[in-house]
Amino acid sequence: MDTWNLLLQGFATAGTPINLLWALLGCTIGTAIGVLPGIGPATAVAMLLPITVKVEPTASMIFFAGIYYGAMYGGSTTSILLNTPGEAGSMVTAMEGNKMAKNGRAGAALATAAIGSFVAGTIATVLVTVFAPIVAEYAVRLGPPEYFMLMVLAFTTVSAVLGASALRGLTALFIGLALGLVGMDQLTGVARYTGGVPELMDGLEVVLIAVGLFAVGRRCTTFCMKAKPPKPRTSSAKFT
DSSP states (O other), X not given: OHHHHHHHHHHHHHTSHXXXXXXXXXXXXXXXXXXXXXXXXXXXXXXXXXXXXXXOHHHXXXXXXXXXHHHHHHHHHHHHHHSOXXXXXXXXXXHHHHHHHHTTOHHHHHHHHHXXXXXXXXXXXXXHHHHHHHHHHHHTXXXXXXXXXXHHHHHHHHHHTOOSOHHHHHHXXXXXXXXXXXXXXXXXXXXXXXXTOGXXXXXXXXXXXXXXXHHHHHHHHXXXXXXXXXXXXXXXXXXX
C-alpha cells in the first residue's frame, strides 16, 4: 500500500497549476524537438540541464519528463507525414502511419498516435512504479549466460519475422551486427573498426542510421518515380 500511496501523492504533486504549466512547456518543447530528426530527448534534456539551478527540483523533473514524452510523440509526426522517423521508437509508426497518410487518413493516424502515446505513457508510469523494485531485484542477478540467451532469443525472433525473403532478412541482420561492432568494446576497452576516427569511439547512433535509411529510401523512391517514363494511355473504347 505504501507504493500506491506514494504514487497518488506524486500525481497530486504533479497536478498543481505551476507543475502543470511546467509539464505543458516541456511537452511543447519536446514535441518540437521530436519533429526534428536526429536530436532526440536525451540531447534536449542535456542542453537544458542548467535550468535546474533556477527551478525547483520537482518542477524541473516534471519539465524534463514533459520534454521526454513530448519528443517521443513528436517523432510520430514526421513518421506519419514524411515517412522519416524522428526517433528509433517511431520506426513502426513510420511503417504503418505513413500508409494511412497515403490513403488520406493522416489526421486519424496523428490522433491515434497522440491518444496512444498518452494512454500508454500513463499505464507505463504506473506499471514501472509498482513493479520497479521487483524488476530491479532480478535484474542485478543477470550474468553472461542470461545475456547470451537474450541474444539467442533476439536472433530467433528476427529469423521468425524475416518475411518472404530470408536472404534479405539475414543480410540486414548481419549488416546490423557489423555496424554494432563499431566503437569501443565495453569489456576490454579496445577500439573496434573506428578507422582512427575519434567520433566513432562511442559507436554508431541507432537514431541516425534509422533516420538516414528511411529518408534515403524515400528519396530514392521519389527519384525513381520521377525518372520512370509514364506509360502510354490506352483507350478502352471499341471502334466499330
